[in-house]
Amino acid sequence: MSAGASRHVAASVSDSVSDAASAADAPRLVVAVDGPSGSGKSSVCRAAARELGAAYLDTGAMYRAAAWYCLDQGVDFDDEDAVAVAVEELPLSISTDPDHQTVTVGQADVTDAIRGSAVSEAVSEVSTNRRARSLLVDAQRRIIDEAGVVVAEGRDITTVVAPDAPVRVLLTASAEVRLARRGLQLGGEQSAESLHRQVLARDAKDSTAVNFTEAADGVAVLDSTDLTFEETVASLVDRVRAVR
Numbered sequence: 001m002s003a004g005a006s007r008h009v010a011a012s013v014s015d016s017v018s019d020a021a022s023a024a025d026a027p028r029l030v031v032a033v034d035g036p037s038g039s040g041k042s043s044v045c046r047a048a049a050r051e052l053g054a055a056y057l058d059t060g061a062m063y064r065a066a067a068w069y070c071l072d073q074g075v076d077f078d079d080e081d082a083v084a085v086a087v088e089e090l091p092l093s094i095s096t097d098p099d100h101q102t103v104t105v106g107q108a109d110v111t112d113a114i115r116g117s118a119v120s121e122a123v124s125e126v127s128t129n130r131r132a133r134s135l136l137v138d139a140q141r142r143i144i145d146e147a148g149v150v151v152a153e154g155r156d157i158t159t160v161v162a163p164d165a166p167v168r169v170l171l172t173a174s175a176e177v178r179l180a181r182r183g184l185q186l187g188g189e190q191s192a193e194s195l196h197r198q199v200l201a202r203d204a205k206d207s208t209a210v211n212f213t214e215a216a217d218g219v220a221v222l223d224s225t226d227l228t229f230e231e232t233v234a235s236l237v238d239r240v241r242a243v244r
């Protein structure tokens with residue numbers, strides 16, 4: 001199966017937002033993965049999707065793109081209605097190809113910009129906005145539906161976006177290990193305070209909107225604290241192959 005290639009720019013978040021488009025009779029399988037910051041969701045799920053020949057959906061990138069758009073439009077984050085309206089009109093397009101992650105807002109390629117500190121610090125203002133969440137959840141369900149076979153990761157995929165997925169996994173690791181991994185990922189020069197803000201403080205704020213610290217009924221825990229990256233990917237892939 002193909003993970004998709006071309007991109008379509010959407011008129012708003014309510015329209016088509018991904019490159020995923022599967023035929024009605026194409027195989028379907030949703031792999032839902034949630035977990036806290038730095039647990040390895042994006043890297044592990046992207047690698048697993050590649051190995052499975054599946055599409056890959058990074059829902060955090062959608063929240064980040066929404067935050068980028070709010071910043072770009074000068075939206076007042078204290079005004080919940082204004083944030084929701086911005087997300088409603090968000091012209092978002094996201095690739096589901098695990099080999100080519102691209103995110104565009106209108107004509108702007110924001111793939112790199114959404115990883116910057118301005119967006120990282122603002123994104124919880126979007127993810128804790130109920131109307132914004134509801135719009136993005138609807139868009140995610142549409143993308144997943146079109147993708148056929150897809151590994152989707154975030155904070156509420158196992159519980160809200162795709163609670164009926166045949167594979168549902170909470171990917172965890174100890175706070176100490178997650179901080180160390182994020183530090184390494186960012187080049188080893190971040191202060192302890194900065195890492196704490198980017199990992200644990202963000203988790204604390206995001207936890208007020210959704211629960212991703214405990215596995216819901218039927219969700220398997222994959223604790224990667226003592227696993228290598230390759231062992232973690234293999235464990236996820238094995239769980240998918242067991243139901244295929």
Ligand SMILES: Nc1ncnc2c1ncn2[C@@H]1O[C@H](COP(=O)(O)OP(=O)(O)OP(=O)(O)O)[C@@H](O)[C@H]1O
Nearest residue numbers: 037038039040041042043181185224227228229232
């Ligand atoms: N089992 C593992 N062993 C060692 N390193 C790992 C493991 N899993 C992930 N990593 C590394 O940890 C770092 C953080 O992983 P990643 O960015 O995928 O986390 P995340 O859960 O998507 O975080 P966030 O939600 O904040 O975006 C990456 O550099 C990744 O390669």
Ligand SMILES: Nc1ccn([C@H]2C[C@H](O)[C@@H](COP(=O)(O)O)O2)c(=O)n1
Nearest residue numbers: 059060061063123127154155156206
């Ligand atoms: N399904 C999701 C995905 C992400 N979020 C929030 C949590 C983060 O603060 C932000 C960015 O996610 P990341 O790129 O760090 O995975 O979006 C959420 O609430 N629900």
